[in-house]
Amino acid sequence: MKTLENFRLIREDFPLLDRKFNEEEKLIYLDHAATTQKPKQVLKKINDYYLNYNANVHRGAHQLSAKATEKFENARLSIKNYIKANSTKEIIFTRNATEAINIAARSWGEKNLKENDEILLSIMEHHSNIVPWQLVAERNKCKVKFTKITNDGTLDIEDFKNKLNKKTKIVSLVHISNTLGCCNPIKKIAQLSKKNGSLVLVDACQSLAHTEVDVKDLNIDFLAGSGHKLCGPTGIGFLWAKEEILNKMPPLFGGGEMIQDVFEEKSTWADLPHKFEAGTPAIAEAIGLSEALNYISILGLNNIQKYEKKLTEYLFEQLHSIKDLNIIGPNPYQDSNRASLASFFIKNIHSNDIAEILDSKGICIRSGNHCCQPLHKYLNINSTARVSMNFTTTKEDIDIFIEKLEETINFLRINS
Numbered sequence: 001m002k003t004l005e006n007f008r009l010i011r012e013d014f015p016l017l018d019r020k021f022n023e024e025e026k027l028i029y030l031d032h033a034a035t036t037q038k039p040k041q042v043l044k045k046i047n048d049y050y051l052n053y054n055a056n057v058h059r060g061a062h063q064l065s066a067k068a069t070e071k072f073e074n075a076r077l078s079i080k081n082y083i084k085a086n087s088t089k090e091i092i093f094t095r096n097a098t099e100a101i102n103i104a105a106r107s108w109g110e111k112n113l114k115e116n117d118e119i120l121l122s123i124m125e126h127h128s129n130i131v132p133w134q135l136v137a138e139r140n141k142c143k144v145k146f147t148k149i150t151n152d153g154t155l156d157i158e159d160f161k162n163k164l165n166k167k168t169k170i171v172s173l174v175h176i177s178n179t180l181g182c183c184n185p186i187k188k189i190a191q192l193s194k195k196n197g198s199l200v201l202v203d204a205c206q207s208l209a210h211t212e213v214d215v216k217d218l219n220i221d222f223l224a225g226s227g228h229k230l231c232g233p234t235g236i237g238f239l240w241a242k243e244e245i246l247n248k249m250p251p252l253f254g255g256g257e258m259i260q261d262v263f264e265e266k267s268t269w270a271d272l273p274h275k276f277e278a279g280t281p282a283i284a285e286a287i288g289l290s291e292a293l294n295y296i297s298i299l300g301l302n303n304i305q306k307y308e309k310k311l312t313e314y315l316f317e318q319l320h321s322i323k324d325l326n327i328i329g330p331n332p333y334q335d336s337n338r339a340s341l342a343s344f345f346i347k348n349i350h351s352n353d354i355a356e357i358l359d360s361k362g363i364c365i366r367s368g369n370h371c372c373q374p375l376h377k378y379l380n381i382n383s384t385a386r387v388s389m390n391f392t393t394t395k396e397d398i399d400i401f402i403e404k405l406e407e408t409i410n411f412l413r414i415n416s
């Protein structure tokens with residue numbers, strides 16, 4: 001039986017995680033927040049599509065196309081069920097979460113935002129949830145505002161309440177921060193926003209593989225997700241939005257698949273969700289993502305969350321024992337839903353040097369600003385090193401990482 005207690009079986013599904021980095025040492029992958037590894041089951045489904053029923057969807061009259069269409073549309077159903085949406089019409093396939101947010105910002109934003117309207121984000125947002133709003137703000141002459149964070153590295157709710165006003169037309173917020181790791185109180189944010197008459201978009205990139213997300217319970221309007229952060233392939237993501245909102249949004253991309261009729265002078269649009277999906281979609285990737293969701297669901301998000309919480313507590317304990325190491329974001333006791341990652345910096349040592357030396361020892365972590373430049377500027381830090389885990393990570397991985405990190409820091413201190 002494949003459970004989180006039985007790591008041998010789980011790790012067997014992820015051959016890359018058992019690769020040797022040199023003759024005797026294991027490669028340790030601790031960059032799951034950037035992208036997760038893919039289980040064999042996902043790769044098998046992708047292969048199966050190309051080997052056995054490769055065809056375009058929604059168009060062919062032949063049996064291969066019918067099968068590809070069925071599997072592709074079933075993938076949409078998997079996403080709908082995973083986030084507990086009302087209907088598959090609400091699931092728009094995209095290339096990634098970035099594209100999903102761009103569709104919302106361009107299609108909804110350009111139509112609905114007026115001069116002097118405000119878009120309320122937070123300072124911890126990923127660039128993917130900042131730049132699309134800056135683009136629409138420039139076009140429509142409106143303002144982008146940022147909620148601050150507290151000294152603990154969590155969203156400052158009081159500042160949010162102060163910035164939310166009658167001009168705020170949309171609040172767009174990350175669910176779990178890819179840098180601070182904090183889990184934002186989306187339900188509360190949505191409640192306050194709804195009372196104010198503002199729509200809510202949630203960037204769920206870092207939360208979907210770690211915690212249950214129920215779009216109806218959260219009472220939000222848009223949600224963006226990326227397949228590759230969910231043990232699925234790259235090149236596939238999705239935008240969820242309420243059907244009544246999508247119905248009123250104009251299509252963003254034009255071409256095949258998204259039309260009902262095309263005349264010389266104008267065209268009419270296909271029904272949802274196809275109105276937003278111009279051209280041949282990422283068929284194999286959607287099928288792979290569906291299998292990834294199935295894989296995660298079998299393990300159980302509650303089990304994953306409990307397991308990752310213990311790992312995070314252990315990681316924090318170990319990191320706290322290192323002199324002069326500062327972690328940004330709340331600790332797992334302050335925020336029990338926080339992500340299983342830690343971003344840290346050490347005075348007088350550049351995080352790129354840490355990551356580079358660790359890489360030479362077979363440890364993969366990330367360094368830099370993690371696409372959160374405004375956050376790093378706000379905190380007055382150039383960069384951080386980020387170690388990010390998931391349900392495939394073991395305590396042994398953390399021990400090896402800490403041992404090599406200490407060696408690295410000592411080396412850099414002696415040579416600085």
Ligand SMILES: Cc1ncc(COP(=O)(O)O)c(C=O)c1O
Nearest residue numbers: 096097098126128178203205226
């Ligand atoms: C919080 C968050 N939002 C958005 C993104 C963008 O995801 P993608 O590059 O898959 O569109 C990321 C990726 O790191 C992320 O962590």
